[in-house]
Amino acid sequence: MNKYTEDDLREELKTKEYEYGFYTDIESDTFPVGLNEDIVRAISHRKEEPEWMTEWRLEAFRAWEKMIEPEWANVHYTKPDFQAISYYSAPNSKPKYNSLDEVDPELLATFAKLGISLDEQKKLSGVAMDVVVDSVSVATTFKKTLGEKGIIFCSISEALREHPDLVKKYIGTVVPQKDNFYAALNSAVFSDGSFCYIPKGVKCPMELSTYFRINQAGTGQFERTLVIADEGSYVSYLEGCTAPSRDENQLHAAVVELIALDDAEIKYSTVQNWYPGNAEGKGGVFNFVTKRGLCEKNAKISWTQVETGSAVTWKYPSCVLKGDNSVGEFYSIAVTNNYQQADTGTKMIHLGKNTKSTIISKGISAGKSQNSYRGLVKISPNADNARNFSQCDSLLMGNECGAHTFPYIEAKNKSAKIEHEATTSKIGEDQIFYCNQRGIDTEKAIALIVNGFSKEVLNKLPMEFAVEAQKLLEISLEGSVG
Amino acid sequence: MLKIENLHASVEDKAILRGINLEVKAGEVHAIMGPNGSGKSTLASVIAGKEEYEVTEGDITFNGEDIHELAAEERAHKGVFLSFQYPVEIPGVSVTNFMKTAINETRKAKGLEDMPAKDMLKLIREKSELLEIDRKFLSRSLNEGFSGGEKKRNEIFQMAMLEPKLAILDETDSGLDIDALRIVANGVNKLKSKDNAVIVITHYQRLLDYIVPDFVHVLYNGRIVKSGGKELAHELEEKGYDWIKEEVNA
Numbered sequence: 082m083n084k085y086t087e088d089d090l091r092e093e094l095k096t097k098e099y100e101y102g103f104y105t106d107i108e109s110d111t112f113p114v115g116l117n118e119d120i121v122r123a124i125s126h127r128k129e130e131p132e133w134m135t136e137w138r139l140e141a142f143r144a145w146e147k148m149i150e151p152e153w154a155n156v157h158y159t160k161p162d163f164q165a166i167s168y169y170s171a172p173n174s175k176p177k178y179n180s181l182d183e184v185d186p187e188l189l190a191t192f193a194k195l196g197i198s199l200d201e202q203k204k205l206s207g208v209a210m211d212v213v214v215d216s217v218s219v220a221t222t223f224k225k226t227l228g229e230k231g232i233i234f235c236s237i238s239e240a241l242r243e244h245p246d247l248v249k250k251y252i253g254t255v256v257p258q259k260d261n262f263y264a265a266l267n268s269a270v271f272s273d274g275s276f277c278y279i280p281k282g283v284k285c286p287m288e289l290s291t292y293f294r295i296n297q298a299g300t301g302q303f304e305r306t307l308v309i310a311d312e313g314s315y316v317s318y319l320e321g322c323t324a325p326s327r328d329e330n331q332l333h334a335a336v337v338e339l340i341a342l343d344d345a346e347i348k349y350s351t352v353q354n355w356y357p358g359n360a361e362g363k364g365g366v367f368n369f370v371t372k373r374g375l376c377e378k379n380a381k382i383s384w385t386q387v388e389t390g391s392a393v394t395w396k397y398p399s400c401v402l403k404g405d406n407s408v409g410e411f412y413s414i415a416v417t418n419n420y421q422q423a424d425t426g427t428k429m430i431h432l433g434k435n436t437k438s439t440i441i442s443k444g445i446s447a448g449k450s451q452n453s454y455r456g457l458v459k460i461s462p463n464a465d466n467a468r469n470f471s472q473c474d475s476l477l478m479g480n481e482c483g484a485h486t487f488p489y490i491e492a493k494n495k496s497a498k499i500e501h502e503a504t505t506s507k508i509g510e511d512q513i514f515y516c517n518q519r520g521i522d523t524e525k526a527i528a529l530i531v532n533g534f535s536k537e538v539l540n541k542l543p544m545e546f547a548v549e550a551q552k553l554l555e556i557s558l559e560g561s562v563g
Numbered sequence: 564m565l566k567i568e569n570l571h572a573s574v575e576d577k578a579i580l581r582g583i584n585l586e587v588k589a590g591e592v593h594a595i596m597g598p599n600g601s602g603k604s605t606l607a608s609v610i611a612g613k614e615e616y617e618v619t620e621g622d623i624t625f626n627g628e629d630i631h632e633l634a635a636e637e638r639a640h641k642g643v644f645l646s647f648q649y650p651v652e653i654p655g656v657s658v659t660n661f662m663k664t665a666i667n668e669t670r671k672a673k674g675l676e677d678m679p680a681k682d683m684l685k686l687i688r689e690k691s692e693l694l695e696i697d698r699k700f701l702s703r704s705l706n707e708g709f710s711g712g713e714k715k716r717n718e719i720f721q722m723a724m725l726e727p728k729l730a731i732l733d734e735t736d737s738g739l740d741i742d743a744l745r746i747v748a749n750g751v752n753k754l755k756s757k758d759n760a761v762i763v764i765t766h767y768q769r770l771l772d773y774i775v776p777d778f779v780h781v782l783y784n785g786r787i788v789k790s791g792g793k794e795l796a797h798e799l800e801e802k803g804y805d806w807i808k809e810e811v812n813a
């Protein structure tokens with residue numbers, strides 16, 4: 082059978098050209114702007130997906146068309162024009178630059194501060210590489226190790242080709258296509274993402290994606306991740322990169338689904354550092370993410386996140402504690418500076434008996450930013466002896482930023498034990514002077530204070546990631562105090 | 564070492580220091596006493612470079628260099644240390660981590676590499692023994708939940724770690740029990756040499772029995788109104804400040 086080619090695609094779209102307006106002969110790898118059923122079909126076709134997947138996407142698209150963009154979050158922005166976006170862009174194989182000299186020096190300086198190797202710097206900023214980077218061969222080696230244990234770790238497109246039954250069985254089971262506006266959009270048009278399956282009783286021997294993360298840079302705006310931990314298995318999954326990403330795409334709407342079957346455990350750690358816009362609040366990424374995990378009996382899911390990037394963030398990694406004795410955890414650091422806005426938190430849905438959840442949220446606001454925690458703890462009537470502990474701490478720098486806490490509790494079972502603690506503090510001049518007096522300059526003092534404030538969450542990150550995350554916090558707050 | 568001439572300082576347009584003259588030479592111990600609110604802590608903060616206080620007149624030189632324009636951390640790098648009257652809490656930052664940062668930042672300012680972990684540990688062990696500090700204490704968050712006495716002892720531990728040229732101890736004795744006072748004072752005495760100097764701010768003669776001053780100054784209303792030898796401290800202990808106030812107002 083002939084492969085679907087660029088030309089087919091072009092032909093297919095030409096007929097509709099007038100509907101989307103002006104269609105210039107841009108790189109053949111990019112679709113024209115706009116969204117309709119044909120585009121959805123074209124994406125699916127392009128990715129050589131099975132028929133059921135195309136239908137699944139279309140279902141999502143039809144639902145999305147009838148939905149309206151949510152407005153309840155404590156963020157303000159000009160809504161994206163969804164018909165002005167191009168929904169498919171093949172991974173660009175053409176290097177953007179010929180050498181590092183052409184890359185924005187400011188970006189390189191940040192790379193250096195983060196301690197990112199030259200090879201990684203090249204890869205991240207899209208510089209052509211003449212040597213095969215070590216990490217690529219490392220990746221191959223590790224893929225082999227994983228394969229021996231029966232672990233599947235690949236792109237979701239590959240999974241759709243190689244393991245369609247697994248994908249079909251689980252995709253959309255935790256975040257249904259119609260879950261919300263952005264999830265529906267993602268379901269219709271997702272370009273790629275990761276797929277991971279850990280077989281029964283297998284403990285994944287390494288932090289997944291550590292060795293692959295550099296390859297993730299530049300993954301599209303609509304990422305789809307599906308992680309399945311079969312009974313009694315364990316996996317720690319790392320997502321994102323501390324390196325600043327200068328993505329041109331304004332809108333990012335990812336979906337992450339985690340499934341922890343009986344006695345399984347998934348640790349999912351994220352570091353997000355997308356372009357937050359400039360100091361005047363121009364530009365920056367809109368990050369509207371749906372992340373949710375499902376715990377069966379005795380299963381455990383921990384979300385740990387360090388969020389420093391994006392202009393607008395809307396993100397609530399959640400746990401559905403369906404099985405008895407299952408455990409959900411959410412550890413979060415969200416930093417906002419300048420004009421950034423973040424509305425983030427979690428939902429812990431207790432369905433099973435003796436389910437337990439822990440929420441530790443640390444919000445750090447500087448500049449003119451707004452940082453909101455929004456959390457829901459829901460105890461259903463059957464969830465006997467459910468327990469939740471929530472702690473939300475806010476740290477303010479300066480007088481122009483805001484920290485807000487919106488905890489919602491719905492307890493429908495009398496035996497529930499729910500504890501909520503919240504604090505708000507400011508970095509005091511006295512604290513800074515104390516540090517200064519010991520020879521620590523103001524910038525370093527702030528980093529020290531912020532790290533201390535965030536420690537409980539930083540401690541939850543895998544060691545290597547924690548060190549990077551710490552540096553990232555420092556960099557994100559640079560220049561936030563005069 | 565430290566030379567202060569006609570120093571005037573104010574906060575929010577309120578004059579607090581109104582013409583201080585003080586010279587401290589290497590090897591000397593000076594005590595500053597004076598009623599509450601007379602400006603002792605303000606003087607200490609101004610020497611240390613707290614920006615909140617505006618120097619409106621006068622000069623401060625440290626080892627011959629005008630330090631008036633220097634930031635607080637730069638003064639610290641040059642060897643100025645202040646033991647705070649009210650040490651602040653920094654949650655989540657352990658005493659050890661704080662000291663490690665302070666020492667390495669100071670070294671960095673001098674163009675030196677970070678202190679090797681091994682040396683750092685040795686230094687911590689040595690100094691915590693000197694001040695009879697339990698090592699477990701050092702892994703606690705800086706000053707968080709410390710008792711009044713523990714905070715003060717921790718200040719002197721930091722001084723021991725940083726080995727400053729000029730140490731200003733602002734009411735380090737308040738809050739210390741009798742044994743702790745002895746331990747802390749002994750610590751200070753051990754760190755004293757002919758190359759460094761100490762300014763002790765205190766309300767009580769008691770501390771000066773241990774850390775014996777060469778000079779005692781009385782600060783009142785933002786000025787040093789009387790200076791003398793260590794006998795002056797005894798006299799104040801006996802008679803209070805009224806006679807001095809009368810002298811000034813006369």
Ligand SMILES: Nc1ncnc2c1ncn2[C@@H]1O[C@H](COP(=O)(O)OP(=O)(O)OP(=O)(O)O)[C@@H](O)[C@H]1O
Pocket residue numbers: 574575579597598599600601602603604605606615648
């Ligand atoms: N930041 C400030 N804002 C307003 N007033 C201040 C400030 N700092 C000091 N003062 C005032 O300046 C005066 C001197 O204060 P300072 O703390 O120097 O006194 P002190 O001699 O150390 O007193 P004590 O013996 O009680 O410690 C006081 O009247 C105090 O209220």
Ligand SMILES: [Mg+2]
Pocket residue numbers: 603604605648733
């Ligand atoms: Mg005082």
